[in-house]
Amino acid sequence: MKAVSVETFGDPDGMAVVDVATPVPGRGQVLVAVEAIGVGGVDAVIRRGTLAGYGFQKGHVLGSEVAGTVTAVGPGVDTSWIGQRVWAFTGRGGGYVEQAIAGVEDVVPLPATLSVEDAVTLGSSGVVAHFGLAHAHFTPGESVLIRGAAGSLGIMTVQLAARAGASAIAVTTSSVERGHRLRELGATHVLNRAGDGSTAYDVIVDVIAGPDLPSFFPKLAPNGRLVLVGLVGGPPPPDFGTAMLAAFQQSLSLATFSAGTVPKAAQQAVRRDHFAATTRGELHSVVHEVLPLDQAAIAHHKMDAGEVFGRIVLKP
Structure with a gap:
């Protein structure tokens, strides 16, 4: 599958589209067929090398939140998750991909009327x-x-x-x-x-x-x-x-x-509230632009130039 990794920390042009193996969910994990990826400010901070002392190395796949459909589950996960539209947190990376792994405790079902673009703009x-x-x-x-x-x-x-x-x-x-x-x-x-x-x-x-x-x-x-x-x-x-x-x-x-200091159950309760409030028109998602996954570097150039109001969303 396609992924976007940081081959050289610094300028967005140090990012590259690479081929990686499709992951297999382990115990307590789900596999999500990604339909939308949130491009966050923390992604730019990591890509610039600002957090170099925190274990990020060459080849790091950026991104921490995706939305899509669960296609497989690992041992210990209820199979009823398969086929559900979800928002998912992928951790310290692994989000700029076509298929993403997430712990089942980091997954929230999406309301039927909430778009995947809105989900990755609001979730984190x-x-x-x-x-x-x-x-x-x-x-x-x-x-x-x-x-x-x-x-x-x-x-x-x-x-x-x-x-x-x-x-x-x-x-x-x-x-x-x-x-x-x-x-x-x-x-x-x-x-x-x-x-x-x-x-x-x-x-x-x-x-x-x-x-x-x-x-x-x-x-x-x-x-x-x-x-x-x-x-x-x-x-x-x-x-x-x-x-x-x-x-x-x-x-x-x-x-x-x-x-990361907030218990996951408390985080998920807030996300569910925000997703529901958005469907009622009480909160508003602001999507600046939707770009293909292979234009992730362009998205980062736009962020570095201060052009973005809201969030850029990538689509595999």
């Missing part, structure tokens, strides 16, 4: 947005600033903060047109990428990190909490904590959040 981003806000101890009536709101994770955070009763939802983005679209999804204030003109916010959800992270600590209200949910802009500078210490008397907090 919704969970990170939901539990990221919870990790920040967000409560109704508080104000939220979302840094890097134009991607699928930022878009879901906007919607979930509005759904949960935020008093104000500010977003940083790169254009007026994107700002209008984010307002339609629930944002109340649109700022430039530097967050200029912002007031103080109770919670900042940061998808970007990068060298400008320290400049966002002064945008927190007393007892404010900043939660890093992504590293799309790379790691912060080594001395980033100096800016936080400068506001010592404001009692600020900084935390990181990874969905």
Whole structure:
């Protein structure tokens, strides 16, 4: 079968379409005939080599979420899964493929009216947005600033903060047109990428990190909490904590959040809720573009150029 692997870390042109053996599900696993693949910000971070120290090596197949139909199951898995349309988490990779393996505990049946494209746009981003806000101890009536709101994770955070009763939802983005679209999804204030003109916010959800992270600590209200949910802009500078210490008397907090720390059953319950809410029109999936699997490098070029609003979906 076809897969897309990273042959050279760095530029998207280091990705290649390769032939690999069709996998066989092991104990507790299912095989999914892939119909849609979500292209996430973490895929770009891995491809650039930012996480080189975390065991990613040449030949790594990118992608962590797919949607399609279960065609086979391994030992210990109920055969009733065969033929079901599902969303599936493939782990640290293995998603840019024609047929994917996932643990049965990482699979969620799809509502009949939910498209596979919507599923891979909502599945991971919704969970990170939901539990990221919870990790920040967000409560109704508080104000939220979302840094890097134009991607699928930022878009879901906007919607979930509005759904949960935020008093104000500010977003940083790169254009007026994107700002209008984010307002339609629930944002109340649109700022430039530097967050200029912002007031103080109770919670900042940061998808970007990068060298400008320290400049966002002064945008927190007393007892404010900043939660890093992504590293799309790379790691912060080594001395980033100096800016936080400068506001010592404001009692600020900084935390990181990874969905891997949340029990799988809790993650799946949230996904089912988000999928159902989307079918009712209460949440909205934003698919930027659908491309063939063999154009994965083009998708990454678009992400690196800042052209993507929402999520690109690949189709085998």
